[in-house]
Every structure is written in structure tokens, then in C-alpha cells.
Amino acid sequence: xxxxxxxxxxxxxxxxxxxxxxxxxxxxxxxxxxxxxxxxxxxxxxxxxxxxxxxxxxxxxxxxxxxxxxxxxxxxxxxxxxxxxxxxxxxxxxxxxxxxxxxxxxxxxxxxxxxxxxxxxxxxxxxxxxxxxxxxxxxxxxxxxxxxxxxxxxxxxxxxxxxxxxxxxxxxxxxxxxxxxxxxxxxxxxxxxxxxxxxxxxxxxxxxxxxxxxxxxxxxxxxxxxxxxxxxxxxxxxxxxxxxxxxxxxxxxxxxxxxxxxxxxxxxxxxxxxxxxxxxxxxxxxxxxxxxxxxxxxxxxxxxxxxxxxxxxxxxxxxxxxxxxxxxxxxxxxxxxxxxxxxxxxxxxxxxxxxxxxxxxxxxxxxxxxxxxxxxxxxxxxxxxxxxxxxxxxxxxxxxxxxxxxxxxxxxxxxxxxxxxxxxxxxxxxxxxx
RNA sequence: GUGGUUGUAGCUCAAUCGGUUAGAGCGCCGGACUGUGGCUCCGGAGGUUGCGGGUUCGAUCCCCGUCAGCCACCCCA
Numbered sequence: 001x002x003x004x005x006x007x008x009x010x011x012x013x014x015x016x017x018x019x020x021x022x023x024x025x026x027x028x029x030x031x032x033x034x035x036x037x038x039x040x041x042x043x044x045x046x047x048x049x050x051x052x053x054x055x056x057x058x059x060x061x062x063x064x065x066x067x068x069x070x071x072x073x074x075x076x077x078x079x080x081x082x083x084x085x086x087x088x089x090x091x092x093x094x095x096x097x098x099x100x101x102x103x104x105x106x107x108x109x110x111x112x113x114x115x116x117x118x119x120x121x122x123x124x125x126x127x128x129x130x131x132x133x134x135x136x137x138x139x140x141x142x143x144x145x146x147x148x149x150x151x152x153x154x155x156x157x158x159x160x161x162x163x164x165x166x167x168x169x170x171x172x173x174x175x176x177x178x179x180x181x182x183x184x185x186x187x188x189x190x191x192x193x194x195x196x197x198x199x200x201x202x203x204x205x206x207x208x209x210x211x212x213x214x215x216x217x218x219x220x221x222x223x224x225x226x227x228x229x230x231x232x233x234x235x236x237x238x239x240x241x242x243x244x245x246x247x248x249x250x251x252x253x254x255x256x257x258x259x260x261x262x263x264x265x266x267x268x269x270x271x272x273x274x275x276x277x278x279x280x281x282x283x284x285x286x287x288x289x290x291x292x293x294x295x296x297x298x299x300x301x302x303x304x305x306x307x308x309x310x311x312x313x314x315x316x317x318x319x320x321x322x323x324x325x326x327x328x329x330x331x332x333x334x335x336x337x338x339x340x341x342x343x344x345x346x347x348x349x350x351x352x353x354x355x356x357x358x359x360x361x362x363x364x365x366x367x368x369x370x371x372x373x374x375x376x377x378x379x380x381x382x383x384x385x386x387x388x389x390x391x392x393x394x395x396x397x398x399x400x401x402x403x404x405x406x407x408x409x410x411x412x413x414x415x416x417x418x419x420x421x422x423x424x425x426x427x428x429x430x431x432x433x434x
Numbered sequence: 435g436u437g438g439u440u441g442u443a444g445c446u447c448a449a450u451c452g453g454u455u456a457g458a459g460c461g462c463c464g465g466a467c468u469g470u471g472g473c474u475c476c477g478g479a480g481g482u483u484g485c486g487g488g489u490u491c492g493a494u495c496c497c498c499g500u501c502a503g504c505c506a507c508c509c510c511a
Binding site: 343 | 435467468469470471472501502503504505506508509510511
């Protein structure tokens, strides 16, 4: 048995890397449209960067170890603490609001499943220094565009939005005790995967009265702002805490993203530091894991870096998105790896092929030729396999006339071209500029 | 971390009741084809049936262990 990659880690063969690069390119293009600048940080961080604020869920699955200097370290499981540190260190000098993005490789030590490895790449977009709802709308819009740019529409991807301020206020108003709130959150987090009877039983089991359970289930079923009121007396006051969410939804509708959106109080998110808006993107059929998750974390920079700046952002992983693109046939066909293949008829032609290769490569063309003597048919077969657009056949007869044969491999056509005009002819045919 | 399930060629799969030399398609390499590719035809390489042990005259097949994938939990970047 040959050694293989560690469980949960991927080898990227050229076709795999092509998809990965397609995803990265698209992400970068969309982030740029929103005026976001790219940054990066270290893949290995002090363990305490995560144990401090991230919450049990992440800490329990850190890819951590002791380094040779005796330091407790961890591969980064998320980018936000690194970002918070970087921003806090230069907070005074950075023009607000800060719009930054990154595509870090993140790591978690957990048992892998489909769509969930020990390593993945994640688009992280964060908007720092703006507390208002337009920032929330901007971030959600960016997340939507980051999938829309691949050709995914509202029938493919849904956005579910909630707000911790609103949910907390609603629970308070319903008389849910402080100690029961974590239980309710946990139950809400599983709503989509749990039959309603079981959800109800869990809530009752936590000591919540039957009438309150009914109203909690009503809240959980709400899919739009207008579903929320009218659930009972006393809720109106709590709904006031939902103003930011309501305005965020309104703004997104004004941008034309309304058909992607669902209100969903079942969106809780595991990370402890979220303070307001929380949202996730899912495939519309509900077959895959979340594509993206994010929210507002207004206190994190304060607690991590001592700088009081409101912030929000999201992370979007390459694994689930890649699966969705494959399922929907949205993975682009691989392009050709070369523009021109050079074929030598006789060993005497080889030096001329080499010289031409140098000239064409300098001109920016992608050029390949056979590295061992082969029959012309064989060489052209390789040219074809490489999806080269053009081939140049260099033979003694043509050479004697100061010419070479240029073939268009997409058809049958070929013509003699003066050696001195080859470069110009090929560069204009390919349309590639070095 | 817990439970279930599946591991046969690079890929997708086959192999009778447990039966002796584990096959096919695709892909790869070579030939037909020494100045012309895609098509076709012919040939070849490639397997310790994930690994280790057990039962048996005999194991791809049955049993145990282990590793890996998948699924469900846990949890969710």
C-alpha cells in the first residue's frame, strides 16, 4: 500500500486544481466588485487565540499540538480571530469602514464526512467599523453574489437570516428562563433535521411550559417578517429588537435579492461571538451542508484586541460549493494547456523547432514539442491530446524554401508560412499577448 | 469520540453454492502509420481482491481485528 494523504486532506490533481482556481478567481472577482482588499495571516497560531473567544465547538476540534519550542499552537480553524488581531493592531491607522477579504486554508481535527474535511479553503469577507444595518445588507449581498457569480440562482441557493438580539428578546418575552436559553438555542439549531414532535418534547423536557413550547414552534416556523407578529400578546415589544433585521431584509429586497431570502430563527450558528445578525447559505434542495455562514460580532475586537469596533462577516467554504457546482453542471470544461505544438519531421529539424519554441514562448504563447524523436503522426496525436489550437510542422522541404507548415488543429486546414512571419501569424491567431 | 455500512486495475464495475489462471469498458503505453492529428483495428502494461489473522482440502466470497471511504450521531469552519 502506497502512503496516502492524511484522512480529511486532499490531493489536488490538475483537474481538481482547475476547479479550485475557478472558485478562487470567481470569489476574488466578486470581492473586488464590493471594494474589498485581500489580506492573509499565518496558518499556524498560538492556541490561546482560539481558546479565548471562539466557544467550545471549535476548541474541541482544534488541530493543535505542542511545537518543538514547547509552545501550544494550533492550525487556524477560522480566520476571524487572526483578522481581529490584525485590525486591532492598526485600528487607528485604518480608514473605516474596513472592507477586507481572504481565502485562507483552515483546519479542524474531526472525523471527516462528505462536505466536511479536516482542511478546506474559505472565502472570508469582513466589514469592520460600521454598526448600521446597511453593513449587514452589504455583507449578505456579497455572500449571495459570491455564489450567484457561479451561475447559482434562488432555485439553487437559499439564504436564511436571523438575529440573536431578536431571538433573545423573543425568548425573554415568552418567559424562557435565563438558564433555559442555551437549551432553546441548541434545539433551534437542529430544527431542520428534527421532527417537530421531538423538538417539542425536547423543549418540554427542559422545563418549558406547553403553551410556551407552542409559541416557540410558531416562531420557528416563521419564514418572513410578516409571519412573526400576531403570535400572541407581548411579542410586539420584543419585535422592536428585531428592527435591524427588518431593515436589513428591506435593504436586501431593495437590491433585488428578496427571492433568495428566508427569515429563519433556527439559524443560531455555533460560534459564541456573534451578537446580532446571523445567516447561512444552503443549497435549495437541502441535501448538502451549509455553503456559507456569518454574522455580526460587535464585541470581538474589543475582547481580543482592546479596540471597540463593530464588525461582521462570513465564511464560505470551497468543499460544499464545489459539490454543488458539480451537481448542477456548473464546472467549466478544462481549457487547453497549450496554444501551439511544434513538430519536427527529421532530427535535422529539431534545432529549428527549439529556436522557434524559444521565440514563441518569449512572445507569450504556450508551446510544447515532443521531447523524444517520434513520427509526425505521433507528434500531432500528442498535440491533439493537449487540445493545442495550432501546430507547426517543420520539415526539410519547407525549410529549404524558408517556410514552415502551420496547421489549424480544429479543422483540417494547413498552409505554408514564411519562417520570418510565423511569430506574427501565430500570436494574432491565438490572440494571446505576452 | 459513538454506532451502522462498504472496500476487486488509474476510473466505473463484473466474477455462479466457497472451487483452482480474478474479467470487461474507459483511460494509459505500443503497433497498423518514416511529411500529418481526431476515427478504426490489433497488441501490451497494470491486481498480494485495503491490510493482518482465523475457519476450510480450497477464501474476492464466511468469521475476527485493523485501516480507509460513506451514512447517522456529536458537532458544524
